[in-house]
Amino acid sequence: MLGFDLGSVRVGVAISDTQQRIATSLRVVTRPADLSAVVAEEDAVGAVIGLPLSLSGEVGPAAALVLDEIEALRRVLEVPVETVDERFSTVTAGQALRRGGHRSRTARRQVDAAAAAVFLQSWLDRRQAGRSAAV
Numbered sequence: 001m002l003g004f005d006l007g008s009v010r011v012g013v014a015i016s017d018t019q020q021r022i023a024t025s026l027r028v029v030t031r032p033a034d035l036s037a038v039v040a041e042e043d044a045v046g047a048v049i050g051l052p053l054s055l056s057g058e059v060g061p062a063a064a065l066v067l068d069e070i071e072a073l074r075r076v077l078e079v080p081v082e083t084v085d086e087r088f089s090t091v092t093a094g095q096a097l098r099r100g101g102h103r104s105r106t107a108r109r110q111v112d113a114a115a116a117a118v119f120l121q122s123w124l125d126r127r128q129a130g131r132s133a134a135v
Contacts, residue, residue: 002026002044003120004035005086005112006066011035012112014120015042021128023120025113036076046079050086050119057085084123086115 001020005012011033013026029038039047049070054060059067067083074081 001046001048001120001124002039002042003048003050003116003123005050005116005119006069007031007112010112012114012116013038014113014116015044016120016124020124023117023124025110025117028110028112035073036078039077039079044079047073047077047081048084048120048123049073049081050116051083053085082123084119086119 001016001023003012003014003016003023005014009031011029011031013029014023015026016023026042029035035047038044049066051066051070052060052062054063070081070083
């Protein structure tokens with residue numbers, strides 16, 4: 001699975017292991033980015049895209065723009081596309097990078113991919129928990 005953190009300038013990309021248990025940041029691509037090429041290159045079976053909901057959980061202007069882009073991506077990506085709440089993923093990713101000793105200048109570039117890994121991991125965990133409950 002791939003995770004995409006859609007930004008106006010950059011897209012953070014994260015990837016899961018083949019068993020879909022662990023997410024790691026992969027890279028940051030600059031807009032305009034051909035995400036279908038990333039999907040093909042990584043041989044992905046699906047994409048999870050972060051949805052920037054407002055703090056109240058509502059779809060605000062930023063989330064509405066992302067939802068429009070997701071609809072366009074669903075037409076060009078040859079894999080299933082799902083969304084996940086990405087609230088606080090950038091903050092969580094930034095804190096983890098700083099704890100790991102990354103300088104703020106370096107971390108600024110990596111935070112988009114790290115944020116994608118945060119919400120992809122959340123999606124993987126919820127999916128795994130659902131499977132465990134069904135057993």
